[in-house]
Amino acid sequence: MWDAAAGFFVCLVSPSNPLWLYYPLCAVVAVVYKATKSDDPRKIALGALHFFVSVSLGMLGLGLAFYVISQYL
């Protein structure tokens, strides 16, 4: 299982893999979404950071889980 998980991270940082481009996209979505919800710049910044971290970690966890499952199928 740990080998499969390590394979996932090797695949993720490969230059030919465009998945790292999801991070700037996620950051922009976070800022725009939070800016439509609040007028206070501090709340926008904190909310966007929270949104970005939770979505990134959630997607990373989901991707890792599916990758490990796919290695055993």
Next chain:
Amino acid sequence: MTSPPALLPSRSPIAAIVLGWLIPGGGHAYGGQWGKAILFFSLICALMAAGMVIGGGTVILHYRLWFGAQLCAGGPTMALLPISQYFAASAPIDWANRFNEMGTLYTAVAGLLNLLVVMDAYLMLAHPQRSKENA
């Protein structure tokens, strides 16, 4: 952006929709929220431009379903459509290229974000008493 903006009187929400569709953030500028307007314009246009560069210029094509999402940012999409068509006509498109997929996703998300921004501009003018923090 620091204090709640004083909305300008007698502003049409429909005009905010049209302006926001043509220019990202245009609806907020029309409503007097210049800080947000600049933020939305720069982020959405940057996303569109990044998508074009990442996807090799062939990401906005009218015959693809993605075009529906991209069209939600009307002005930038209409400006970039001829460029995309030019690149598509000059060389065959590699549909399996993952960077082209990513560029397409960038531009489609930019369009959908503009839809959200346009709706926010409309609500700002149609229902100015709406509390943002409870939204």
